[in-house]
Amino acid sequence: MASSDFTKAEYDDRLSRTRNAMSQQGIETLIVTDPSNMAWLTGYDGWSFYVPQAVILHSSGSPLWWGRTQDKPGAAQTSWLDPSNLFDWPEEHVQHPVHHPYDSLVTLLRERDWTSGLGVEMDNYYYSAASHRVLETAFGRDVIEDATGLVNWQRAVKSDTELALMRKAGQLSAHMHATLRTGFREGRPKHELVAEVQAAGVAGLPGLAGDYPAIAPIAPSGLEASASHITWNDRPLTKGEATYFEISGCYHRYHCPISRTLFLGSPPEDIRRAEGAVLRAIEDTFAAARPGVTCEEVAACVYESFAKAGYTKGNRTGYPIGLSYPPDWGERTMSLRPGDTSRIEENMTFHLMPGLWTPEWGLAITESFVITPEGGKPLADIPREIFVIDA
C-alpha cells in the first residue's frame, strides 16, 4: 500500500469519522495498534508489526506514528505524516527481558499531557497483555477505555477508491483461481500447485502487481478438509477427493478472498447436494443483501438454503473484509450470523462463506461482495461450480 493511493481529503474524512467515534466513547487519545487501522489512518506499511508500534490519534492535531527506531524511515517513506510526527522507541529495547517499549510510549503521552481518556484496542494481536499492563501501571485502570474495533467499524463502508483497489484484488483472485484450475490434476503434489497459485497472485497481471495476503493459502483435500484451517502438504492430488482452496489476491493491502472446491473423479451425491445448496445460498444472499437489512437477515438466506438440502450449518457465514495484515483478512466487526442485528449499508464489503464441513469432507464456495441498492455484487468473476476433472 502507499498513502498516495488516497487523497488528503479521504484521510481527513477517516480521521474525522474516527474522532467522532472517539468522542462518543469519551476517548481523547486513541492508541491504534492494529496494523490495518494504522495503515488506514496514515498509509503506514511495513512488516514491522512483530514489535510494538502504534498510531496515536488525539482529539486534535496530526496523528503520531510511534515505533522502533529501525522502522522510522519506513514510516517516513510510506505514510503521509510529517517527519516531525514520527516518534521512536530505543532500538536496544527490542525483545528485551527487562525494558518494555511501552515505557517510551508512556513518556511520549506524558510529555503531551495525554494521560487520561485513553483508548486502547484490548482485543488485538498487536496489543499484548504486557503492553496493557505498562499503561495501566503508569496511568491507572480508570483512565483507559477499551476501544477494540473502534477504527475497524469506521472502515466498514468503503470509498470508491477502496472499492477500486478491492476489485483489483478480485482480478488477482480470479487470476489465481484460473491458475489453480489449469494446474489441478491427479497425482500432482499439492505444494507445487500452491507455489504456482501464490506466484500468480504476486506476479499478477499487466499493471497489477500482487501483495502478500493476510492469510496463507488454505488448501486441504479429502479428510483434511473436514478441518478448517489446514494449509498444504506434499501429498499428491488423489481421485475421489474434494480439495478446496481458500485464497485471496491482495492489492495494496486490500483483499478479495474467494474459495472454490475442486474434485478429481465424480463427486458423490452428498457433495453435489451441498454444492446446490451453496450456489442457491449465494444467489439468495445477493438478492437479499441491500442497504438496511441486518446481518442476521442476510445470514438466514444461507441457513435456509442448507436446511432445504438437509444440512445444518452452524457457524457464521461471513464477515467484513478490506484492508488487512496477517493473521486475518477479516475486519472483526460484524458477522453474518444469528443475533447480529447490525444494519448493512451501501458499499460495505463482505466475504460470504456458505461453506459446509462434515466429518468426511469440506466444501467451500465463497464470494467477496459489495452491498449496492440492487443487492450484493461480487467483487470478482470466477466460475462457482465445483471444478471437476473426471478422466
Added chain:
Amino acid sequence: MASSDFTKAEYDDRLSRTRNAMSQQGIETLIVTDPSNMAWLTGYDGWSFYVPQAVILHSSGSPLWWGRTQDKPGAAQTSWLDPSNLFDWPEEHVQHPVHHPYDSLVTLLRERDWTSGLGVEMDNYYYSAASHRVLETAFGRDVIEDATGLVNWQRAVKSDTELALMRKAGQLSAHMHATLRTGFREGRPKHELVAEVQAAGVAGLPGLAGDYPAIAPIAPSGLEASASHITWNDRPLTKGEATYFEISGCYHRYHCPISRTLFLGSPPEDIRRAEGAVLRAIEDTFAAARPGVTCEEVAACVYESFAKAGYTKGNRTGYPIGLSYPPDWGERTMSLRPGDTSRIEENMTFHLMPGLWTPEWGLAITESFVITPEGGKPLADIPREIFVIDA
C-alpha cells in the same frame, strides 16, 4: 509440520523440560498461546491463531488443546494428543461483541480445579489484553504469573531431528537465493522476482516441499532499503541501486532465514567497505561462537568489525531461530547485543544479522547458524558476496 516428525520420547522430553521450568517459577498450569510453542509441545499446526486457542499444560497428565470448534478436527489430525484431550469453545463466540472465548477457558480450568498457579504468556501476539482481563477477573491478579518466553527458552537447544529440519529449510533458502540470482536483472519489476523466489521456496526441491515462512519477503531497493521492513512493490530494478532480500525457506515450520544484497552496476566504495566489514564479521563470529561464550561476546565480533571499517552498528545483530509462525521467525529469548549475558550452548541456532542501514542505502548479508564445539556452522550454503550485475 506434522507431529510425526518427532518421536514420543522427544515430545516427552519437551514436556518434562517445560514442567521443570514451570516448577521453578511456581507455575502449576501453563496456558500456552504462542502457536510456535503450541506446535513444539503437541505438533498442532493450522492457520487458526487468528482466534483464541491454547495448549494447557498442567504439572501432570497430558497437555490439552483448546480452540475453536471448527479447528478441533485440525487438532485431531495434526497433534499427537488423544481426542479426549481436545476441547473447544462455542463456534458462535468467534469475534463476538459480547461473549469472549476465554469465558470457556475459565470454565475448563474451573472444572479441573486449575485455578491457581496459572502461567500466561503476557507478551505474545496471541494473548491479548482482553484475554488476560477475562482470566484476571475470574481468578484474580495474584494467581497469574507472567510466563512469557518460558516455553521459548526450552526451544533454544535443538535436537538432531530439529537440526535436520532446519538444514532442509536451509536447502530451500539456498534454492530461493539461487532463483533470485538467476532472475535479477535491470528493468525487472520487483514483484515478478518476488513471485519467482517465493514459488521456489514452496515448490522446493525433489522430496523437499516448502511451507509458508513466518515473515513475507523483505526486499527493498536503493533508498527504500534505508528502512528495515519494507516488503516489495512493482518498481523495476534500477542501475546503481542495492537491493537486499531477507527471505527464508520453511520446512515443516522450521526456518533458516538468510539475507543477501544484490547490485546492478558497480557498487560504490562505501558499500564495498561495508561488505568487507560484514564478511569479516561473519567469519569472526563463527570462530567465536562456541559453547560457553555469552551472547554479548558473540555480538562484539560484529560491532568490532564494523568499527574497524569506520561504521557504527547500533542495533542488535542476531537472535535465535527455529520453529515459527507469523509474524516473527525469531524465538524472542536471547539477543546478540551488548548486555545480553546469556551463555550459548551447543546446538543453539541463531540468525546472525550483521546488516548496516544508512540514510542512503541498506546492506544485509546474514547467516543462520548452529553452535558447535568448533564454532558457528552455517545451516545453508549460499555465496555471501554482494551479487553484482555490471553490464
